[in-house]
Amino acid sequence: MFENDAEIIAKVRRRELHILPRLMMEDSTIERAISPGTGRPFHFKDHPVRKIAVKFCYSGWEYNGLAYQIDPTPLPTVEEVLFRAFAKTRLVDAEAGLDGCGWERCGRTDVDTDSDLPSFDLDDDPPSNSSVPPPRTQELHYVSILNRILPPTIRVLAWSPVSPDFSARHNCQHRHYKYFFTARDLDITLMQRAATTLVGEHDVRNLSKLDPTKQLTQFRRRIIQADIALVSSQQQQGKDDDDAVYVLDLVGSAFLYHQVRHIMAVLFLVGAGLEHPSIVPTLMNVDGSERPLSQSDPPLPIVDRKPDYQMADALPLMLWECAFADSDVRWQTGEDHTGSGDGPDVRVKGDLYHQLHAVHQRSLVHTTLEAHFLAATARYHPPPPQYFPFSKTGLTMSTIPLLANNEPPVLGVPLGGGTYRRGVKYIPILLRKRLDHVEVANARWRTGKGSRRVERVDAAKNGTINDE
Structure with a gap:
């Protein structure tokens, strides 16, 4: 790498995190932060915060991947939807963006959130500010709060308090x-x-x-x-x-x-x-x-x-x-009941299990219906010959029989998920075209898209965001 490549990349990433809230909120429905039931502005600086980790599951085919993308995507990303839920429920400051709330992901997400437990000791006097609500001894019910806002395709399962220096990425074992x-x-x-x-x-x-x-x-x-x-x-x-x-x-x-x-x-x-x-x-x-x-x-x-x-x-x-040390996380679900590790906590109220059970039941019905459709189709369109795996069919690429018109059959090489790569011949991997060497590809990006990316982020920044 050139002498300042690392600094350039770090600078771009910092700027992306800073301009994120503005890019996300242009077409979002996040309202101005107003304290519920009071009509008064909600000031995050007047409330205690704590860092938490969140365990969640999602249906990936509904989204354009997990990580937030600065460039437009055909579908929203999971991270974008999660951040909007945190912002809409005023658990994080939307204007501060991901960087401002300490957002980090590793399949799980950790973030500095609004909290009902003060950051000062409960025996101390609260800060001298009349807008600060009286301290409570119970924490916010993060799981139920977020699941009320999130779409059914994303479910928060548990949360854990973590230390201020906890990193979802670096603490992952x-x-x-x-x-x-x-x-x-x-x-x-x-x-x-x-x-x-x-x-x-x-x-x-x-x-x-x-x-x-x-x-x-x-x-x-x-x-x-x-x-x-x-x-x-x-x-x-x-x-x-x-x-x-x-x-x-x-x-x-x-x-x-x-x-x-x-x-x-x-x-x-x-x-x-x-x-x-x-x-x-x-x-x-x-x-x-x-x-x-x-x-x-x-x-x-x-x-x-x-x-x-x-x-x-x-x-x-x-x-x-994503595995973490027991000393790093203590997963809990809410209602002041702490689960033991990843095990269930039957005392916790709520219908999250029933929601996911209903999804599973509907999936079983869909699978059965599709099997019936396949059986009905087979009555009129017999299944084609099976060529793979060669170890069971006894064939090779050179012995696959030709069709009636002496043409080779179209082969479907499995790619998972019911998809296939179709063609009449197969080229062994080691005989295929080789891509550029790593050093060549990295250098090309630095002098091409990398430099243009810096210019694009600078334009989005528009002189209003501090790098530091």
Whole structure:
């Protein structure tokens, strides 16, 4: 990196956080902060604040990702909707923006919020300000307050008081992702063999999407667990085992951009029989440090630039857990009852469980209806021949039979979530076009989009926002 690259990137990020409230509130419905029931202006400086962490779940297909984006997006982001809920309920100062309220995310979110518990000791006299409400001994019911404002696709499950220096990102001990898929066209045994090679610390630049805006130069990440397990099977109902649902449990200390979706794309190719399980350690063999699957196998080729391949579908991907030390968080749900760890607290009032149970029931009905539609379609349109996985069909790319007109069939390579990449031939990953080297891509961004991004943020700033 050039001498001042890090400073430029940090400056851009600070400015984005400062101008966020103005960009978000131009078309928002957030009202001017008025104290409920009094009609008087609500001044955040007159109220105690505390830092909390929030645990939430969301339906990702309703949004344009989790993180707030400074550029317009087709759908709102989860972080944008969450911030608006915090602002509308006056738990944070909308005008201060994310940076002003200490907002930080790691699947969970921590933020400095308005509080019913004063920041001063309860035995002390309150500040000499007549507008400050009398101190209370009960905390705000953050879960119920936010869920009344948030759409049904985002649910706050619990909150925890945290120390002022707590960081949702840096205090996270590990992250746990889940990716769900069906067994159709796949050899699960081959996929598990390939997934096992992920465990340990590896350079995963070829198993992720390069994000030049972050100017990363270090791509080694540690995977703690990489297991594929059966979630449900239709065998007991006499149905095709292709409908069996599996899940990849991937646990690591940190992940690169779209790393899980790239890993799943390669595992799908292995499961279909289009790639050998050794493709995974080969793609991680950036500097020659990776070893083949067995001692009898030849040395792995060095792959210092990412081959061009399509990542897996986003629908079945879930960030399941962000793990923190027990000394950092103490999850609770409200009503002055503290849950034990992540376990349930049956004493807590509310219908959050019933809301999500109803969603689950409706999903089961939708699944059953779609199965009936598929069965009805099969009466008039027989299922096409199944070519994958090669380990079960006994085929190879060179032995796939031609159609009646001597044309090759259109093959559907699974990408997860019921999506496929269709084509009449398959090019092995190692024979595909290689993308630019990391250093080249980073330098191009610095001199191109990076410099224009600084100009765009400066224009949005319009001379009214202090960098400090």
